[in-house]
Amino acid sequence: MRWDMLDEEACSVARTVSVIGDRWSLLILRDCFLKVRRFEQFQERLGVTRHVLADRLKKLVKTGVLVRSAYQDRPARYDYRLTDKGMALYPVLMALVHWGDTHGADGRARPVHYRHRGCGALLDPVTVCSECREPLDARDVAVEPGPGLPEGHGLLDLVLGARG
Template sequence: MLGRTYEDQICSISRTLEVVGERWTLLIVRDVFFGIRRFGDLQTSLGVARNVLTDRLNRLVEDGIVVREPYQENPTRYEYALTPKGMDLLPVLLSMMRWGDKHASPAAGPPRLVRHVDCGGEVEQQLACTKCEQRLDENDIEILPGPALTAAAR
């Protein structure tokens, strides 16, 4: 993981990696999104050591990506649910999934399909302009300095 200070990194990607860049973190978020919400079920699904899963879940709770919700008393047991902040990672997961389907999928094809519930159509992600709604590709965009970078340069 990167350091916890950002003196040399004025970059949203590096700050995002501090939260979700560890190898198990997005897999945990994926599983919670798929409906695997209890510790034991997550551990079985992922094959991760208990201490690692505990650490990552605590970090996700601390960062506001998941919330612990009790589902049993005596003893108290918890399950995990995505917060709105966690749900905002869905496009990231889908983008990674699509990349993996294209460049790292097994010969049999992609492991999962993403379909629209109402009509069964395949779900696409694309770049689009918020002003004119035109679909874009990498040749249609430019990356410019934002307010944080401009302020740091002063």
């Protein structure tokens, strides 16, 4: 399967993955949330080749995750910032960070702490149910076919089979 087919899939993960599902894009986004904005800065921090960086930035702009805007004229210089759509990826990044800290760290201490300005405490991200506010566990969530699931889609069998 080729990647340009993924965004037409009836799967929300596949559509998201077609936008941000390569390694460099995720690392670029991490840096965006740390307020990195310029090509040279991304390049130096990530160690990615300029060719690939240019390609990924172009792709993220095209998909509306970043916006490219001039921060000076003469000579024209551009930077890259998160749009609202890009900002909405914050839970994804925080979930990645948290998993890395708790399951991929091999006992190493956390490189970064996150302080909630609202309550002043150091925080962990917790994913909860929007309705009852209880933390989510895969075993407590049942999948059901939604209105956007095409008839005869292979996913239907899985969804029904996974019931109970």
